[in-house]
Amino acid sequence: MTRRDTEILEFINRFGRVNIDQIxxxxxxxxxxxxxVMSRLKKIGMVDHTRVFHNECGVFTCTTDGAKFTENEKLRELHIATLKHDLSVVDVFLGMCGNDRVESFMTEREIRKNCDWDHYPDMILRHGKERISLEIELSRKSKNRMENIRNFYLKNMEIDKVVYFVPRELMDYLNSCFDGIDFIETRELI
Known part of the structure; x- marks a missing residue:
């Protein structure tokens, strides 16, 4: 195992699952x-590879042995219902990295492990002193659920800014849910 192998395992297990393009x-x-590299890690039992959708990259997850090299437990199971969302979170993160905006970050898995909150963002990035919460929404949530999320952010003083990434068809809805809150912005998920 090389240092990069360990870093790859850490990257995979922080998010839970990633594809080859993201690696x-x-x-x-x-x-x-x-x-x-991934073929070698699979051969020595550090990662699993699962092809979920036809004509799309498969996803890598850490095995129990691979997770021992990381700070997180092995992902219990792969949920097909949330897979597109989970991979979108990684894509948004990589886009933010491309802009040199990320000094440190916590994934939702790490937030759930370390914070006792009413709501768990998909990710929190640190850029300078600013803590930015990232949310990826692929489907419309109920007004009640959005109101609860809105209230969470209004009372949570640990978050400086919230950025929602949503498909174009959800932009107006999300903007109406957070109307009047200047630290919450929406961006189109491409």
Whole structure:
């Protein structure tokens, strides 16, 4: 196991699951090299690879042995219902990294482990002294649920800014849910 192998396992297990494109981008590896590394990690029992959707990249998760090299427990199971959302979180994170905006971050898995909150954002990034909560919404939540999230952010003084990434068709709805709150913004999820 190399240092980079351990870093790859940590990256995978922080998010729970990632695809080869995300590994390649985060570690600056060519697709060929990324597949070589992941094939080796799979062969020695550190990761599992599952192909979920036809004509799409499969996803990598840490095995129990692989998770021992990380600070998080092994992901219990892969939920197909949330997979697109979970991979979108990684894509948004990688987009933020491309803008050199990320000094440190906590994934939802880490937030749940370390914080006793009423709501768990998909991720919290630190940029300078600013703590930015990232939320990815792929489907419309009820007004009541959005009101609870709104109230959570209004009373949580640990979060300086909230950025929602949503499909175009949800932009107006989300904007109406957070109307008048200047530290919450919505961006189109591409």
């Amino acid at each position: 390649s981008k985060y570690f600056g590896l060519s697709q060929v090299r990324a597949y070589q």
